[in-house]
Amino acid sequence: MARPSDPSKKKKIVTAAITTFAQKGYAGTRIAEVAEAAGIGKGTIYEYYRSKEDLFFATFEHLMSDTNTLMDKVSQSATGSASKRLVAMADAIITSWLANLDIFGLVLEFWSATAAAPGRKRFRAAFRSAYSELRRVVAELIRHGIEVEEFNAQIEPEKIASALIGSWDALLFQGWLDSGFDPLGASQSHMKVVLAGLRHPTTADEE
Amino acid sequence: MARPSDPSKKKKIVTAAITTFAQKGYAGTRIAEVAEAAGIGKGTIYEYYRSKEDLFFATFEHLMSDTNTLMDKVSQSATGSASKRLVAMADAIITSWLANLDIFGLVLEFWSATAAAPGRKRFRAAFRSAYSELRRVVAELIRHGIEVEEFNAQIEPEKIASALIGSWDALLFQGWLDSGFDPLGASQSHMKVVLAGLRHPTTADEE
Amino acid sequence: MARPSDPSKKKKIVTAAITTFAQKGYAGTRIAEVAEAAGIGKGTIYEYYRSKEDLFFATFEHLMSDTNTLMDKVSQSATGSASKRLVAMADAIITSWLANLDIFGLVLEFWSATAAAPGRKRFRAAFRSAYSELRRVVAELIRHGIEVEEFNAQIEPEKIASALIGSWDALLFQGWLDSGFDPLGASQSHMKVVLAGLRHPTTADEE
Amino acid sequence: MARPSDPSKKKKIVTAAITTFAQKGYAGTRIAEVAEAAGIGKGTIYEYYRSKEDLFFATFEHLMSDTNTLMDKVSQSATGSASKRLVAMADAIITSWLANLDIFGLVLEFWSATAAAPGRKRFRAAFRSAYSELRRVVAELIRHGIEVEEFNAQIEPEKIASALIGSWDALLFQGWLDSGFDPLGASQSHMKVVLAGLRHPTTADEE
DNA sequence: CATGAATGAGGCTTCATTCAT
DNA sequence: GATGAATGAAGCCTCATTCAT
Numbered sequence: 001m002a003r004p005s006d007p008s009k010k011k012k013i014v015t016a017a018i019t020t021f022a023q024k025g026y027a028g029t030r031i032a033e034v035a036e037a038a039g040i041g042k043g044t045i046y047e048y049y050r051s052k053e054d055l056f057f058a059t060f061e062h063l064m065s066d067t068n069t070l071m072d073k074v075s076q077s078a079t080g081s082a083s084k085r086l087v088a089m090a091d092a093i094i095t096s097w098l099a100n101l102d103i104f105g106l107v108l109e110f111w112s113a114t115a116a117a118p119g120r121k122r123f124r125a126a127f128r129s130a131y132s133e134l135r136r137v138v139a140e141l142i143r144h145g146i147e148v149e150e151f152n153a154q155i156e157p158e159k160i161a162s163a164l165i166g167s168w169d170a171l172l173f174q175g176w177l178d179s180g181f182d183p184l185g186a187s188q189s190h191m192k193v194v195l196a197g198l199r200h201p202t203t204a205d206e207e
Numbered sequence: 208m209a210r211p212s213d214p215s216k217k218k219k220i221v222t223a224a225i226t227t228f229a230q231k232g233y234a235g236t237r238i239a240e241v242a243e244a245a246g247i248g249k250g251t252i253y254e255y256y257r258s259k260e261d262l263f264f265a266t267f268e269h270l271m272s273d274t275n276t277l278m279d280k281v282s283q284s285a286t287g288s289a290s291k292r293l294v295a296m297a298d299a300i301i302t303s304w305l306a307n308l309d310i311f312g313l314v315l316e317f318w319s320a321t322a323a324a325p326g327r328k329r330f331r332a333a334f335r336s337a338y339s340e341l342r343r344v345v346a347e348l349i350r351h352g353i354e355v356e357e358f359n360a361q362i363e364p365e366k367i368a369s370a371l372i373g374s375w376d377a378l379l380f381q382g383w384l385d386s387g388f389d390p391l392g393a394s395q396s397h398m399k400v401v402l403a404g405l406r407h408p409t410t411a412d413e414e
Numbered sequence: 415m416a417r418p419s420d421p422s423k424k425k426k427i428v429t430a431a432i433t434t435f436a437q438k439g440y441a442g443t444r445i446a447e448v449a450e451a452a453g454i455g456k457g458t459i460y461e462y463y464r465s466k467e468d469l470f471f472a473t474f475e476h477l478m479s480d481t482n483t484l485m486d487k488v489s490q491s492a493t494g495s496a497s498k499r500l501v502a503m504a505d506a507i508i509t510s511w512l513a514n515l516d517i518f519g520l521v522l523e524f525w526s527a528t529a530a531a532p533g534r535k536r537f538r539a540a541f542r543s544a545y546s547e548l549r550r551v552v553a554e555l556i557r558h559g560i561e562v563e564e565f566n567a568q569i570e571p572e573k574i575a576s577a578l579i580g581s582w583d584a585l586l587f588q589g590w591l592d593s594g595f596d597p598l599g600a601s602q603s604h605m606k607v608v609l610a611g612l613r614h615p616t617t618a619d620e621e
Numbered sequence: 622m623a624r625p626s627d628p629s630k631k632k633k634i635v636t637a638a639i640t641t642f643a644q645k646g647y648a649g650t651r652i653a654e655v656a657e658a659a660g661i662g663k664g665t666i667y668e669y670y671r672s673k674e675d676l677f678f679a680t681f682e683h684l685m686s687d688t689n690t691l692m693d694k695v696s697q698s699a700t701g702s703a704s705k706r707l708v709a710m711a712d713a714i715i716t717s718w719l720a721n722l723d724i725f726g727l728v729l730e731f732w733s734a735t736a737a738a739p740g741r742k743r744f745r746a747a748f749r750s751a752y753s754e755l756r757r758v759v760a761e762l763i764r765h766g767i768e769v770e771e772f773n774a775q776i777e778p779e780k781i782a783s784a785l786i787g788s789w790d791a792l793l794f795q796g797w798l799d800s801g802f803d804p805l806g807a808s809q810s811h812m813k814v815v816l817a818g819l820r821h822p823t824t825a826d827e828e
Numbered sequence: 829c830a831t832g833a834a835t836g837a838g839g840c841t842t843c844a845t846t847c848a849t
Numbered sequence: 850g851a852t853g854a855a856t857g858a859a860g861c862c863t864c865a866t867t868c869a870t
Contacts, residue, residue: 006850027234028324031844032853041852043846052844105322112319114384115312117235128384156396162388163397166377167370174369177321177335181369189363190370194397197404211833238861248835253862420829441648442738445865446832455831457867466865519736526733528798529726531649542798570810576802577811580791581784588783591735591749595783603777604784608811611818625854652840662856667841 010048010058013038017059022103026056026113053119060110060123063103064130070096075137082145083195089138090168090191094184097172104176135161142198151198164194210254217255217265220245224266229310233263233320260326267317267330270310271337277303282344289352290402296345297375297398301391304379311383342368349405358405371401424462424472427452431473436517440470440527467533474524474537477517478544484510489551496559497609503552504582504605508598511586518590549575556612565612578608624668631669631679634659638680643724647677647734674740681731681744684724685751691717696758703766704816710759711789711812715805718793725797756782763819772819785815 016038020029031052035042049055074092078085097104114124138161145151167190175183223245227236238259242249256262281299285292304311321331345368352358374397382390430452434443445466449456463469488506492499511518528538552575559565581604589597637659641650652673656663670676695713699706718725735745759782766772788811796804 022322024324025319025322030842035853042844043852044850046845047850105319108319108322111380112232112312112315115229115232115315117231124384131381131384155400159393159396160400162381162393163374163378166381167374169380170373170377171370173318173376174338174373177331177338186366186369189366190401193362193367193404194400195404196407197400197402200403200407209832213833216833237859249861250835250837250863251833254833254835259861436736438738439733439736444863449832456865457831457833458829460866461829519733522733522736525794526646526726526729529643529646529729531645538798545795545798569814573807573810574814576795576807577788577792580795581788583794584787584791585784587732587790588752588787591745591752600780600783603780604815607776607781607818608814609818610821611814611816614817614821623853627854630854651838663840664842664856664858665854668854668856673840 009040009044013040013045013048013055014058014062017055018062018103018106021056021059021109022106025105026109031055056109056113057122059106060113060126063106063110064126067093068130068133071134071137075141082141082148082150083198085141086138086145086164086195087188087191089141090164090187091184093168094172094187098175098184101172101176104172108173108176131162131165134165138164145198152201154201155198160194160198164191212255216247216251220247220252220255220262221265221269224262225269225310225313228263228266228316229313232312233259233316238262263316263320264329266313267320267333270313270317271333274300275337275340278341278344282348289348289355289357290405292348293345293352293371293402294395294398296348297371297394298391300375301379301394305382305391308379308383311379315380315383338369338372341372345371352405359408361408362405367401367405371398423454423458427454427459427462427469428472428476431469432476432517432520435470435473435523436520439519440466440523445469470523470527471536473520474527474540477520477524478540481507482544482547485548485551489555496555496562496564497612499555500552500559500578500609501602501605503555504578504601505598507582508586508601512589512598515586515590518586522587522590545576545579548579552578559612566615568615569612574608574612578605626669630661630665634661634666634669634676635679635683638676639683639724639727642677642680642730643727646726647673647730652676677730677734678743680727681734681747684727684731685747688714689751689754692755692758696762703762703769703771704819706762707759707766707785707816708809708812710762711785711808712805714789715793715808719796719805722793722797725793729794729797752783752786755786759785766819773822775822776819781815781819785812 013034017029017034020034020037023029024033031045032042034055035045038045045055049058070092071089074089075085078088110123110127113120114127135158139157142151142155142157142160146153146155146157168187171183171186171190174186175181220241224236224241227241227244230236231240236259238252239249241262242252245252252262256265277299278296281296282292285295287295317330317334320327321334342365346364349358349362349364349367353360353362353364375394378390378393378397381393382388427448431443431448434448434451437443438447445459446456448469449459452459459469463472484506485503488503489499492502524537524541527534528541549572553571556565556569556571556574560567560569560571582601585597585600585604588600589595634655638650638655641655641658644650645654650673652666653663655676656666659666666676670679691713692710695710696706699709701709731744731748734741735748756779760778763772763776763778763781767774767776767778789808792804792807792811795807796802
């Protein structure tokens with residue numbers, strides 16, 4: 001009864017699942033399709049994953065961890081001023097996703113998985129902590145910029161961080177919707193403005 | 208043969224559909240549930256909508272038009288400097304959605320509907336044009352700010368617009384995920400920085 | 415509660431039903447279609463007929479009575495030798511149906527209605543008595559031919575009658591299937607042979 | 622993805638389908654009933670047949686092929702004069718169907734399937750070619766009878782063939798309607814007359 | 829009388845999951 | 850361990866019939 005755990009096969013399944021879920025969505029994907037894409041039998045998937053839902057969550061975790069890995073790499077390799085590091089981070093994330101825009105649909109599926117009914121609470125929880133962590137990293141960077149007096153002290157690092165991260169996601173979504181849209185360019189333009197804003201004092205409260 | 212078209216009943220159905228789809232997601236919703244929520248018979252829904260998918264799209268259009276109405280109201284009523292108007296717009300959108308955060312899950316469903324398979328192309332098309340319009344309106348406002356020399360001339364209105372809009376969506380999403388998160392505060396903080404950035408020249412290209 | 419009985423409206427409904435059932439079959443016909451074809455409201459049909467099944471049976475009776483009327487006319491107007499009368503009868507029936515081959519599909523529906531389940535026993539009964547009557551008329555004619563020594567006395571009128579009648583139906587069916595097939599020609603050819611056979615003694619029992 | 626194709630199971634299903642469709646008609650039959658009659662699960666049927674309609678067509682083909690097999694056997698084994706062979710053929714077909722009169726209702730369903738709407742064109746096509754072939758075989762036999770001067774040269778083999786075949790069908794139908802009716806006797810009586818007619822010259826055209 | 833909007837029973841079909849091989 | 854044939858719960862949708870207007 002103990003399930004097998006050949007990691008190479010698990011990977012093969014998840015990879016196939018990513019492709020298939022991305023193309024057809026969760027509801028539109030049949031387990032048989034994933035199996036076929038993975039070049040294995042339908043029943044075999046159940047040796048490695050308890051259910052379709054479980055497999056879906058596994059693809060989620062897989063992508064999540066890819067993103068985390070990317071983030072770690074970026075934040076470790078980034079050098080220079082806080083501004084440069086922020087821009088590098090934005091560019092890295094967006095560039096990385098642009099290179100895989102074909103599976104961006106999967107992200108949308110994950111987002112919507114945070115909504116629907118029961119058994120999907122883990123998606124919401126995972127997203128929450130992922131965003132939380134991402135905000136922490138970015139906020140840290142901003143805070144650092146303040147400390148070294150690169151950024152103005154009035155700003156609230158956490159809040160800015162959440163908006164920045166959000167803009168990255170949202171620009172990718174717009175790029176996904178509209179192939180004529182350029183998320184990277186938009187992000188860079190936005191980052192320039194934000195960095196300018198971070199350096200200068202915000203005007204005394206309007207009105 | 209000719210289907211009935213009592214608009215008040217259509218509205219009753221759509222309203223029920225919004226609630227139900229928002230709570231349980233598209234896949235998790237049974238037509239019978241919507242009917243019950245609308246206080247009518249299951250078959251009656253099919254007098255007004257050809258299919259579940261059609262009803263879903265109708266809820267989409269309904270919310271879309273609500274958002275458009277809101278946008279029109281905001282852009283018409285907004286007065287004062289470009290900055291103030293931008294902030295007003297951001298606040299209006301976010302506040303409006305915060306008041307209906309319980310149906311934000313529906314938006315996620317719509318987002319993911321832009322992905323999956325056939326018969327859903329219209330979602331993508333509708334989103335594309337909606338974003339396009341929203342960008343146009345916001346970019347217009349920014350362009351106006353440049354003309355009156357409130358904003359610095361180097362910025363690219365369309366790109367900034369897309370990032371701003373994106374941040375609103377994405378902050379709402381974070382608020383949806385995490386009830387401790389405050390989208391409005393984050394947006395306001397972000398807007399302040401952006402407005403500061405818009406007023407000041409961006410530094411000479413970083414290397 | 416008493417049902418109305420405006421006969422002109424009943425006729426309008428049955429006429430519409432004949433056309434529609436003939437084109438789409440019983441199962442493929444919706445009451446709404448019949449109503450539309452009749453130029454009346456869907457509910458009105460139920461003022462005149464208890465159910466779809468009932469309406470179907472009414473179309474059956476209508477056609478049956480048409481056929482009976484035809485038969486009566488033919489058998490009364492026929493003059494001359496028994497042979498001539500038989501041929502006239504065959505020709506009349508086939509010609510009449512050929513002129514309405516577009517509703518022959520309805521006859522097929524009636525035939526199959528003699529099979530399926532309960533509530534359709536009346537179709538079988540009606541057919542049984544209709545065939546019985548038809549056989550009686552044709553057999554009578556043959557018997558008459560025997561009496562006047564036009565036909566050979568060995569033949570069994572009832573059996574020949576049933577085969578003749580059957581051949582008419584079946585040739586029409588073949589014509590219905592294949593527009594290149596000529597039921598009338600085939601019938602005439604067949605009748606000639608049969609009449610020749612009726613006139614001559616059948617050979618002593620073949621071994 | 623690839624559907625199973627165990628022929629013995631396909632046969633089991635078709636057999637069950639024949640019984641059930643014959644008893645209750647196409648419309649009156651529920652897939653679940655067929656499954657139960659076949660002793661398998663409802664879903665299993667869909668592993669072997671795409672739809673109810675498909676299964677129905679399969680039963681049609683099955684019976685068609687049975688009939689063809691019978692015809693081949695009869696035409697090959699038949700010896701003796703053309704007359705004897707014709708009678709043998711008639712008797713074989715009728716006897717064979719009489720032995721299975723319980724599923725004759727199915728034939729009626731098939732006949733009516735040549736009418737109704739779309740997706741059923743194949744029934745008509747199959748019938749057309751089946752009748753065409755049957756006519757060919759019978760006409761061939763008649764033509765042979767002419768050649769050996771057993772039959773008179775004036776007759777038209779194709780036309781007589783179509784009428785003979787038709788009479789077999791139609792007599793079976795009458796037997797099906799009325800258990801007191803004897804299709805075999807009627808056919809034999811009819812065949813005798815026809816054979817007598819085939820041997821003797823038809824009278825000069827009856828004005 | 830006529831209408832057609834409303835209804836819900838009923839059936840086909842899908843597909844995740846199981847389990848014998 | 851791997852497989853895929855078998856399964857049946859579940860759900861969309863149709864359409865005959867009703868009945869308030």
